[in-house]
Amino acid sequence: MKLGFLVDLNLCMGCKGCEVACKVENEVPLGSWRLRVKYIDIGTFPDTSRSFTPLRCNHCENAPCERICPVSALHYLENGIVNVDSSRCIGCAGCMMACPYGAIYMDPETNTADKCTYCAHRIESGMMPACVVVCPVQANIFGDVEDDTSHISQYIMEHQGAVQVRKPEKHTNPKHYYVGGGTQTLDPLAQQRLEGYNLFNNITHLKHVGNPNHGVIDRFLEPFEAEEKLDNRSFIDFDNHESEGGH
Amino acid sequence: MVEHGIHATQAVVTLDVALPGIIWGWMITLNMWAKSVGTGVILVGAFLLYRHKKEEMPNLRWTMPLISFVFLNIFLLFTLTDLHHPYRMVNIFLHPHWTSAITVGAWMASLFTALITVMLIIGVGEELPGVPFKGCKLTAWGSKNGKLYDKIFPFVVFLAFPVTMYTAIIMAESSARELWQAPAEVMQMIWAALLAGSAGLIFVSGKWSKEARHDLALVLAIATLFSFLMYMGEYFFSFKSSEAEATLAYVHSGGAYNTEFWFGMVLGFVIPFFLAVSNMKSDNKTLLRFAALLALIGLYMAKDVWLKIPQMLPLS
Numbered sequence: 142m143k144l145g146f147l148v149d150l151n152l153c154m155g156c157k158g159c160e161v162a163c164k165v166e167n168e169v170p171l172g173s174w175r176l177r178v179k180y181i182d183i184g185t186f187p188d189t190s191r192s193f194t195p196l197r198c199n200h201c202e203n204a205p206c207e208r209i210c211p212v213s214a215l216h217y218l219e220n221g222i223v224n225v226d227s228s229r230c231i232g233c234a235g236c237m238m239a240c241p242y243g244a245i246y247m248d249p250e251t252n253t254a255d256k257c258t259y260c261a262h263r264i265e266s267g268m269m270p271a272c273v274v275v276c277p278v279q280a281n282i283f284g285d286v287e288d289d290t291s292h293i294s295q296y297i298m299e300h301q302g303a304v305q306v307r308k309p310e311k312h313t314n315p316k317h318y319y320v321g322g323g324t325q326t327l328d329p330l331a332q333q334r335l336e337g338y339n340l341f342n343n344i345t346h347l348k349h350v351g352n353p354n355h356g357v358i359d360r361f362l363e364p365f366e367a368e369e370k371l372d373n374r375s376f377i378d379f380d381n382h383e384s385e386g387g388h
Numbered sequence: 389m390v391e392h393g394i395h396a397t398q399a400v401v402t403l404d405v406a407l408p409g410i411i412w413g414w415m416i417t418l419n420m421w422a423k424s425v426g427t428g429v430i431l432v433g434a435f436l437l438y439r440h441k442k443e444e445m446p447n448l449r450w451t452m453p454l455i456s457f458v459f460l461n462i463f464l465l466f467t468l469t470d471l472h473h474p475y476r477m478v479n480i481f482l483h484p485h486w487t488s489a490i491t492v493g494a495w496m497a498s499l500f501t502a503l504i505t506v507m508l509i510i511g512v513g514e515e516l517p518g519v520p521f522k523g524c525k526l527t528a529w530g531s532k533n534g535k536l537y538d539k540i541f542p543f544v545v546f547l548a549f550p551v552t553m554y555t556a557i558i559m560a561e562s563s564a565r566e567l568w569q570a571p572a573e574v575m576q577m578i579w580a581a582l583l584a585g586s587a588g589l590i591f592v593s594g595k596w597s598k599e600a601r602h603d604l605a606l607v608l609a610i611a612t613l614f615s616f617l618m619y620m621g622e623y624f625f626s627f628k629s630s631e632a633e634a635t636l637a638y639v640h641s642g643g644a645y646n647t648e649f650w651f652g653m654v655l656g657f658v659i660p661f662f663l664a665v666s667n668m669k670s671d672n673k674t675l676l677r678f679a680a681l682l683a684l685i686g687l688y689m690a691k692d693v694w695l696k697i698p699q700m701l702p703l704s
Contacts, residue, residue, distance in 0.1 A: 211491040246408070360472060
């Protein structure tokens with residue numbers, strides 16, 4: 142069994158339902174995302190179009206994150222999922238440097254690497270990943286790519302020639318496919334990512350990795366300290382933090 | 389006009405989450421830099437011992453392991469400090485994953501540091517009686533085991549090569565940062581070690597023979613020259629992939645780190661090269677130490693830029 146994911150970008154309408162479902166299901170802290178939907182505008186007015194690209198871990202067959210992890214915190218499950226054992230992670234961020242898709246983040250609550258696991262806990266119980274269930278247009282298709290009769294296998298066969306993966310030149314053999322994508326939607330180098338306020342939000346970058354309130358000394362003192370109270374606001378450290386809502 | 393509209397016809401990201409910035413920062417730079425010094429003094433020290441008699445370098449037997457010990461501990465400290473869970477470092481030894489260069493490197497560096505510690509104890513025990521205090525059992529043991537020093541030294545020299553080079557393998561495994569996926573990285577690490585090692589030993593070479601200091605200046609000159617040439621080659625001619633090209637194009641265009649890069653090149657490689665070459669003719673200790681200091685500062689800057697710039701590229 143080799144579980145795979147396919148997103149039909151022709152169907153995706155950018156509702157971000159999958160993004161929200163993922164955060165709720167996996168209790169992903171504010172400021173971190175296992176799955177995100179990026180809006181990309183193409184063309185000049187009035188001939189413009191907007192495309193939506195959901196981005197998550199590609200669960201590569203030849204995963205660079207698994208290879209570089211010094212303690213096997215990132216490991217393969219039998220069904221092909223690249224899983225994370227946060228209790229073993231040492232927080233070296235090697236996986237973040239290795240993943241060509243930028244799919245791994247440092248969880249600010251646990252200060253360990255985390256990412257999409259295709260909702261491995263749900264799969265184990267015979268359920269579909271949260272993002273698949275919530276998608277109103279069934280743009281997310283999930284299943285066994287080794288089973289010729291599975292929905293995903295048949296979808297791939299039906300759309301031969303139009304199925305793409307991100308960065309195939311990396312030889313990671315991603316198990317995450319796109320239909321209806323193109324260079325402008327799948328290649329970040331073909332997009333302008335101008336920092337600053339854009340149409341909807343502030344395009345910016347995180348100024349920290351992990352918990353912004355977890356300094357070098359805190360890392361050493363952590364085992365001896367009482368558990369600190371964290372709320373979602375603890376993890377916000379964007380450029381617009383001070384002037385949120387003011388622009 | 390169409391050409392004026394081309395810029396606007398490109399795809400523009402209009403809604404996205406905040407992406408991570410620099411993930412491996414100054415602590416990793418310091419880590420790599422300190423490791424270069426820690427391994428480099430052993431490599432250069434071995435070269436000098438091959439070329440000259442021990443008597444020409446009277447303090448080398450204890451200063452070499454001392455410098456190495458200090459800088460290896462700086463390297464290990466910042467390796468540990470950069471981890472978000474420093475105490476879990478023990479997992480590398482309890483649950484090693486051998487495909488990871490981080491694991492292999494941690495094991496080798498730990499063994500290397502242990503051997504250097506033994507050499508330091510013996511070196512201090514033999515050469516500096518009464519240090520750190522009278523009646524110290526450790527150095528007393530060291531003073532009686534001088535032969536052990538000579539036995540483990542060849543193995544330490546052999547181990548210094550992979551210890552200095554393994555960071556290049558980590559960088560090669562960091563497949564998201566294409567700028568580092570270059571065979572030149574391995575050579576960069578070796579040149580950095582020779583540069584840092586010769587610079588480190590220059591500071592303690594005041595009472596050495598002229599010939600030994602001449603060789604130190606020669607190693608520094610060669611290491612700075614080749615480091616400079618390799619950086620220039622990578623910076624201007626090594627456009628291997630679209631991501632590496634995009635990274636370097638940003639620095640070329642005067643973006644962030646452009647100034648630091650050129651400061652590193654001139655301060656760390658060009659000026660020390662000429663100072664070292666001139667010192668090979670006229671033995672000026674002060675000038676040579678100045679060259680060594682500049683080389684160490686420049687090496688840090690060059691490593692810092694090379695570490696950070698590919699991390700500025702959005703991966704998705």
